Amino acid sequence: MGKLMNQFNLFEPIINLGKKGVPIFGTCAGMIMLAKDIIGSDQPRLSLMDIEVERNAFGRQVDSFETDLFIPGIDKEPIRAVFIRAPYIESTGESVQVLASYRDKIVMARQDNFLAAAFHPELTNDLRIHRYFLSMIG
Numbered sequence: 523m524g525k526l527m528n529q530f531n532l533f534e535p536i537i538n539l540g541k542k543g544v545p546i547f548g549t550c551a552g553m554i555m556l557a558k559d560i561i562g563s564d565q566p567r568l569s570l571m572d573i574e575v576e577r578n579a580f581g582r583q584v585d586s587f588e589t590d591l592f593i594p595g596i597d598k599e600p601i602r603a604v605f606i607r608a609p610y611i612e613s614t615g616e617s618v619q620v621l622a623s624y625r626d627k628i629v630m631a632r633q634d635n636f637l638a639a640a641f642h643p644e645l646t647n648d649l650r651i652h653r654y655f656l657s658m659i660g
Contacts, residue, residue, distance in 0.1 A: 524566030545658040553638035572615025603641035
């Protein structure tokens with residue numbers, strides 16, 4: 523993703539939009555792109571969210587899984603989450619709101635106009651997370 527963003531000169535425009543308050547939602551690799559720090563990596567990133575992430579943190583492709591998450595800021599009922607070679611958030615800055623965790627690992631967070639999820643809400647028919655993001659847009 524970083525290579526393509528460099529090739530098509532997308533880093534600066536996206537960073538500028540984010541700094542102007544335009545909501546940005548990063549899922550899985552998109553969460554990694556939003557992070558200020560990536561453990562053990564110097565890959566290109568947007569560095570918009572004050573989070574440190576661990577890539578492929580739950581294991582390899584064969585370790586991908588689905589589970590129900592409780593995300594109180596979105597709904598009282600559990601939300602199905604699909605994790606595919608998923609990262610997790612190792613640490614957050616003070617202004618980051620943790621929205622969901624799985625086995626004591628942060629898997630969803632928000633900071634101002636930025637939303638990040640380690641899982642793929644687009645792979646289910648449940649639209650609650652998408653609606654939450656749309657509410658951020660207004």
